[in-house]
Amino acid sequence: MSRTDVMEHEDPTIEEPPGAPERVRQVTVRGISARVSVRPGTGPYTDAPPLLLCNGIGISFEAFGPFVEALDPRRGVVRFDVPGVGGSAPPPFPYTIAALSSWVTALMAKLGYREFDVLGISWGGGLAQQLAVQSRRRVRRVVLVATGTGALMVPANPKVLGIMATPRRHRDPGYAAEVAGTIYGGTMRTHPEQGAALLHSMTRAGPKRGYYYQLLAMTGWSSLPFLKLIRQPTLVMGGDDDPIIPAVNPRMQARLIPRARLHLYDGGHISLMTEAEQLAPVVETFLDEQDTNDSDTHAD
Amino acid sequence: MSTIQRIEQERSRDHGRLDATDVDPDDHALETPMDMILADAGQSPLRRMVPGMSGVRAVASLATKPRTVARRTAGLAAELVRVGVGRSEVAPARSDKRWGDEAWEKNPFFKRTMQGYLAWGEAMRELVDDADLDWADGQRMGFIVDNIVEALAPTNAPVLNPTVLKRTIDTGGGNFLNGGRRFLRDYATAPRVPSMVESDAFSVGEDLAMTPGKVVLRTELFELIEYAPQTDKVRTIPLLIVPPTINKYYIIDLAPERSMVEHLVRSGLQVYVMSWRNPDSRHADWNLDAYGAAILEAMDAANQITRTTSVSLLGICSGGIITSMLMGHLAATDQLDKVSAYSLMVTVLDQGRAGTTSALLSHKVAAAAVARSEEKGYLDGRTLAEIFAWLRPTDLIWRYWINNYLMGRPPKAFDILYWNADPVRMTAGMHHDFLDLALRNALVEPGKGHMLGSLVDLSQVTTENYVVAGIADHLCSWESCYQSTQMLGGPSTFVLSTSGHIAAMVNPPGNPKASFRTSEENPPTTQEWLEQASKKKGTWWDDYAGWVGDRSGEWRGKPVKAGSSEYPPVCDAPGTFVHDR
Numbered sequence: 001m002s003r004t005d006v007m008e009h010e011d012p013t014i015e016e017p018p019g020a021p022e023r024v025r026q027v028t029v030r031g032i033s034a035r036v037s038v039r040p041g042t043g044p045y046t047d048a049p050p051l052l053l054c055n056g057i058g059i060s061f062e063a064f065g066p067f068v069e070a071l072d073p074r075r076g077v078v079r080f081d082v083p084g085v086g087g088s089a090p091p092p093f094p095y096t097i098a099a100l101s102s103w104v105t106a107l108m109a110k111l112g113y114r115e116f117d118v119l120g121i122s123w124g125g126g127l128a129q130q131l132a133v134q135s136r137r138r139v140r141r142v143v144l145v146a147t148g149t150g151a152l153m154v155p156a157n158p159k160v161l162g163i164m165a166t167p168r169r170h171r172d173p174g175y176a177a178e179v180a181g182t183i184y185g186g187t188m189r190t191h192p193e194q195g196a197a198l199l200h201s202m203t204r205a206g207p208k209r210g211y212y213y214q215l216l217a218m219t220g221w222s223s224l225p226f227l228k229l230i231r232q233p234t235l236v237m238g239g240d241d242d243p244i245i246p247a248v249n250p251r252m253q254a255r256l257i258p259r260a261r262l263h264l265y266d267g268g269h270i271s272l273m274t275e276a277e278q279l280a281p282v283v284e285t286f287l288d289e290q291d292t293n294d295s296d297t298h299a300d
Numbered sequence: 301m302s303t304i305q306r307i308e309q310e311r312s313r314d315h316g317r318l319d320a321t322d323v324d325p326d327d328h329a330l331e332t333p334m335d336m337i338l339a340d341a342g343q344s345p346l347r348r349m350v351p352g353m354s355g356v357r358a359v360a361s362l363a364t365k366p367r368t369v370a371r372r373t374a375g376l377a378a379e380l381v382r383v384g385v386g387r388s389e390v391a392p393a394r395s396d397k398r399w400g401d402e403a404w405e406k407n408p409f410f411k412r413t414m415q416g417y418l419a420w421g422e423a424m425r426e427l428v429d430d431a432d433l434d435w436a437d438g439q440r441m442g443f444i445v446d447n448i449v450e451a452l453a454p455t456n457a458p459v460l461n462p463t464v465l466k467r468t469i470d471t472g473g474g475n476f477l478n479g480g481r482r483f484l485r486d487y488a489t490a491p492r493v494p495s496m497v498e499s500d501a502f503s504v505g506e507d508l509a510m511t512p513g514k515v516v517l518r519t520e521l522f523e524l525i526e527y528a529p530q531t532d533k534v535r536t537i538p539l540l541i542v543p544p545t546i547n548k549y550y551i552i553d554l555a556p557e558r559s560m561v562e563h564l565v566r567s568g569l570q571v572y573v574m575s576w577r578n579p580d581s582r583h584a585d586w587n588l589d590a591y592g593a594a595i596l597e598a599m600d601a602a603n604q605i606t607r608t609t610s611v612s613l614l615g616i617c618s619g620g621i622i623t624s625m626l627m628g629h630l631a632a633t634d635q636l637d638k639v640s641a642y643s644l645m646v647t648v649l650d651q652g653r654a655g656t657t658s659a660l661l662s663h664k665v666a667a668a669a670v671a672r673s674e675e676k677g678y679l680d681g682r683t684l685a686e687i688f689a690w691l692r693p694t695d696l697i698w699r700y701w702i703n704n705y706l707m708g709r710p711p712k713a714f715d716i717l718y719w720n721a722d723p724v725r726m727t728a729g730m731h732h733d734f735l736d737l738a739l740r741n742a743l744v745e746p747g748k749g750h751m752l753g754s755l756v757d758l759s760q761v762t763t764e765n766y767v768v769a770g771i772a773d774h775l776c777s778w779e780s781c782y783q784s785t786q787m788l789g790g791p792s793t794f795v796l797s798t799s800g801h802i803a804a805m806v807n808p809p810g811n812p813k814a815s816f817r818t819s820e821e822n823p824p825t826t827q828e829w830l831e832q833a834s835k836k837k838g839t840w841w842d843d844y845a846g847w848v849g850d851r852s853g854e855w856r857g858k859p860v861k862a863g864s865s866e867y868p869p870v871c872d873a874p875g876t877f878v879h880d881r
Contacts, residue, residue, distance in 0.1 A: 035880065
């Protein structure tokens with residue numbers, strides 16, 4: 001913080017959280033201006049690699065709000081909007097996952113982080129896998145949540161894929177509530193309005209083109225051939241009631257990634273946000289482990 | 301020389317001074333006059349270049365005057381012959397920066413090219429004048445002919461521009477490689493105009509919008525920023541600023557020492573600013589009422605935090621229109637005591653003939669525009685940016701065309717242009733309401749506009765008010781701004797600042813060229829006002845800080861902390877909404 005804060009907080013009724021405040025800002029990387037939110041690490045996490053969060057398709061970083069709140073407030077967290085989504089400018093041309101991954105690494109370097117942990121959910125999980133392989137010296141630990149291996153995976157049922165093919169659910173709260181149970185599963189089947197609220201409360205809808213670029217980037221991409229190359233300790237999480245990513249996918253990932261551990265939970269596709277209280281500690285425990293070089297045992 | 305002539309001189313001088321490198325750059329395109337710009341957003345800039353019925357009428361009119369046309373043609377032919385033999389006296393206007401290169405003066409070929417072009421352009425413009433069209437058609441045809449003439453300037457062609465030729469030799473053609481790259485990048489995404497500033501030239505919160513403060517309230521529509529006091533004593537009554545809804549708020553908190561907010565905070569005011577949310581398709585139904593209610597909400601928060609019962613309101617441009625309608629609502633519901641002073645900046649309430657643009661507005665076009673934004677849910681700020689740019693092609697398009705693509709250089713870093721390239725979407729509801737206001741010119745007559753269920757009658761707004769306009773503002777002409785003093789019921793102070801729409805607002809102290817005019821009284825016409833107005837050196841910021849300070853209650857000790865228990869600080873200024881693209 002370059003500015004001196006001239007405000008004093010002497011009133012006990014206004015409690016500042018023990019961590020540093022989050023700052024949203026625009027950062028331009030390779031000519032594309034991206035909206036980024038950075039919460040610097042404090043206390044024990046001052047020098048620890050921050051956690052980079054990669055979001056699902058078409059969703060701006062606000063959706064991670066509940067999850068970030070459930071984390072230790074002193075942990076460094078970086079969230080960003082993929083170009084063409086939310087508050088980030090659309091890229092001039094379609095991109096590939098490899099190009100986006102290289103762009104994200106440049107973004108982190110520009111923010112001053114040489115090393116970081118990465119967590120990806122759903123579409124962002126694909127990006128996280130690519131990052132782990134492509135920037136192996138930069139990425140320390142990997143968390144994959146409700147994600148698959150791209151084109152070569154056990155697919156969701158066609159009805160779900162049809163709903164996923166357009167960004168309509170991000171633009172139309174009524175429609176979102178109607179389909180939330182079908183596509184997200186878990187608690188969304190009983191409380192669909194929660195999903196609508198999550199996707200609509202404070203999230204930003206980017207242009208439709210951004211969504212289609214994201215779909216296009218994942219088309220034909222698969223991490224299956226290079227899962228063996230992910231050397232980082234990896235936590236694979238998946239829900240037992242996830243219509244988009246059938247549970248067999250995380251199982252397969254955990255089998256193929258050398259140092260992976262599997263954590264299956266009772267829930268759906270976006271449980272990380274809706275049941276953050278239960279899942280955040282699992283992520284924290286994994287991130288705080290001391291690095292050992294013996295292969296982690298597979299849990300089934 | 302009469303005052304009127306002097307004013308015209310100043311106006312044209314200010315119009316001519318358009319170099320972004322100037323200390324006090326002139327206004328570069330931005331929002332309003334609502335009507336035409338908002339209506340035109342329904343069609344592409346190319347569509348606006350189609351003369352339509354105006355063209356038909358112009359041709360028909362010229363056809364009835366064969367003699368005039370023949371005289372013009374003969375005059376042009378004679379002039380072109382003189383140019384050819386090198387005896388022409390045609391020279392560019394002093395303010396025309398396009399012909400700076402020595403070659404235009406010394407090289408016979410280039411000199412003839414320039415003179416031929418100038419003579420032809422002049423003849424084209426005179427033909428439009430000859431056609432004797434009515435005001436609206438004349439404006440429209442003038443706009444189209446201007447655009448064509450300026451697009452065909454030899455300076456825009458790589459082989460006819462000596463500066464570009466020299467650069468090509470210097471870089472071995474690298475300028476076109478660079479320029480080509482820039483061209484692709486610019487034209488791949490809207491707005492499809494040459495970029496006037498690098499996207500990473502500045503960054504909000506790092507070198508723009510730096511005045512310290514906290515967001516004390518965040519709603520769906522806005523973030524309310526409370527600025528930290530910088531004096532030991534502050535005025536009791538807070539000042540709430542309502543920025544435009546078509547651009548980001550940070551034009552009033554541009555950079556340190558170039559920030560109106562900072563200036564007002566340093567004069568001892570408690571300043572609150574609303575930072576509007578950049579809406580998207582989900583917010584299509586946010587209309588004037590929603591924005592009016594938001595201002596009320598912000599007023600209540602500022603009152604609760606400062607433990608007061610009234611605020612001073614300051615509305616800018618479209619924010620000023622909403623504020624004025626809200627004042628109408630407060631007057632109708634007998635709540636005017638909630639506002640102790642009320643100010644408008646570059647705001648046009650009487651849109652009868654707001655500058656160059658309303659000529660182009662028609663019901664049909666407006667309806668098409670509204671239909672288009674309703675389909676999308678919003679009006680894209682980038683579309684507006686394109687329209688603004690084409691309003692002043694030489695300064696806002698061709699200059700950057702030459703610099704970015706032909707010379708292959710990055711555009712200069714300039715904060716106002718960065719802000720200008722950071723537009724906000726407008727909800728379909730707002731778009732509809734604004735156009736409706738403009739078409740009916742609804743604020744002029746009592747009871748034609750409505751806000752939060754009340755009929756708006758501005759003559760009932762008896763609060764003291766302060767109205768600011770820019771002399772070279774071609775979007776909200778100062779004459780139109782002046783009408784507010786006649787429409788409002790309260791005593792008005794009218795201030796006419798130097799420069800245009802934006803530069804009038806960014807008017808920091810220390811600029812030797814800055815001055816403003818003001819007068820004790822506000823007679824019915826602008827001419828009478830000019831006759832009696834006196835000119836003062838310096839910036840009107842100081843005058844305004846004094847005026848609003850006098851109406852902001854007693855001095856008291858500064859608050860030790862931001863917010864209150866009911867409105868705890870959410871995050872630091874500039875908040876999060878300002879970052880939404």
